[in-house]
Amino acid sequence: MASGKSDWGIKVRVWVERAGVKVLGPGRVELLEHIDRQRSISAAARQMGMSYRRAWELVQAMNEAAGVELVEAKPGGSGGGGAAVTAHGQEAIRLYHSLVASFAKTSQDVALPAEPLAAPPDTT
Amino acid sequence: MASGKSDWGIKVRVWVERAGVKVLGPGRVELLEHIDRQRSISAAARQMGMSYRRAWELVQAMNEAAGVELVEAKPGGSGGGGAAVTAHGQEAIRLYHSLVASFAKTSQDVALPAEPLAAPPDTT
Numbered sequence: 001m002a003s004g005k006s007d008w009g010i011k012v013r014v015w016v017e018r019a020g021v022k023v024l025g026p027g028r029v030e031l032l033e034h035i036d037r038q039r040s041i042s043a044a045a046r047q048m049g050m051s052y053r054r055a056w057e058l059v060q061a062m063n064e065a066a067g068v069e070l071v072e073a074k075p076g077g078s079g080g081g082g083a084a085v086t087a088h089g090q091e092a093i094r095l096y097h098s099l100v101a102s103f104a105k106t107s108q109d110v111a112l113p114a115e116p117l118a119a120p121p122d123t124t
Numbered sequence: 125m126a127s128g129k130s131d132w133g134i135k136v137r138v139w140v141e142r143a144g145v146k147v148l149g150p151g152r153v154e155l156l157e158h159i160d161r162q163r164s165i166s167a168a169a170r171q172m173g174m175s176y177r178r179a180w181e182l183v184q185a186m187n188e189a190a191g192v193e194l195v196e197a198k199p200g201g202s203g204g205g206g207a208a209v210t211a212h213g214q215e216a217i218r219l220y221h222s223l224v225a226s227f228a229k230t231s232q233d234v235a236l237p238a239e240p241l242a243a244p245p246d247t248t
Contacts, residue, residue, distance in 0.1 A: 008147075010223060011139040016240070019131040066241055087243030095240050099134060106230040116140070116219055117190055119211030 006114040010107045014099050016092075023065040029096045031058055035071055036085040036093070044083075059083075066092070130238040134231045138223050140216075147189040153220045155182055159195055160209040160217070168207075183207075190216070 016024040027048075034044035045055035059071045070089035074082045085093070140148040151172075158168035169179035183195045194213035198206040209217070 007143040009141045009144075011141055011146075012227060013137045015135040016236075017133045017135055020133075022135075023132075068241055070241070088241045091241045091243060095236075099234060102230055102234050103136060103227060106226055110223060110226050112140075112219075117192055117194070117212045117215045119215055 006112060006116075008112045008114075008116050010110065010112065012103045012107060014096070014103055016096065016099070018065055018067060021065040023062060024092055024096050028058055028062055029093055031055060032062075032070060032085055032089055032093050035059075035083050036089070039082045039084060041071070041073065041083045062092075130236060130240075132236045132238075132240050134234065134236065136227045136231060138220070138227055140220065140223070142189055142191060145189040147186060148216055148220050152182055152186055153217055155179060156186075156194060156209055156213055156217050159183075159207050160213070163206045163208060165195070165197065165207045186216075 013026065015022050022028075031044055031048060031050075034047050035041055038044045038047065041055050041059060042052045045052045048055070059073070062070050066088065068088045069086050070092050072084050072086050074084065137150065139146050146152075155168055155172060155174075158171050159165055162168045162171065165179050165183060166176045169176045172179070183197070187193050187195060190212065192212045193210050194216050196208050196210050198208065
């Protein structure tokens with residue numbers, strides 16, 4: 001805001017769909033990354049301030065929409081079951097970040113003028 | 125889905141902000157376009173299945189966030205007041221469509237593979 005340049009900015013949100021059903025978006029990919037680090041859906045949910053139930057539903061939705069397992073839930077034992085991001089899930093994380101980078105580059109390339117809504121000069 | 129090609133697709137949503145406050149998004153620009161055609165906020169709201177109150181609030185929010193008037197409401201008379209999209213508002217519509225076109229081109233350029241989440245071959 002005090003940058004001396006334009007206050008104007010572009011925001012973009014990217015989703016990946018399969019057969020018209022959402023597979024990946026910013027929240028889902030963040031969840032994948034937390035699961036990958038925590039090796040646990042419940043720990044990942046806690047870190048995102050999300051209920052376990054919600055996180056579990058998102059994982060099921062992603063797996064189903066992708067048509068391949070992105071997260072593999074391990075059977076629970078005395079210490080509770082763990083979860084692992086599969087090789088497909090790792091690809092999903094990579095793909096999503098590369099898409100976000102492509103769109104961020106487009107945002108930079110289009111470079112809004114300092115006053116993007118200035119009316120064109122009246123030439124009549 | 126029956127295209128014989130990939131079922132996978134990228135969806136993008138674009139917003140324009142000023143000083144961190146949303147000015148333009150898909151719904152707002154659609155509203156501007158309806159107001160431009162109908163010359164009336166209430167007629168535009170009706171066409172979008174939106175309450176007059178909601179449309180009026182969106183217009184106020186846009187005008188305020190933009191720092192210039194995008195829609196000028198005319199004083200009501202016997203036939204009710206009209207509304208006009210200003211030259212700034214016309215620029216806003218043009219700008220938004222050009223941004224959407226830029227991001228659509230990026231979506232095409234990144235061209236997802238047919239199986240974007242296929243795990244890389246195991247080379248061990």
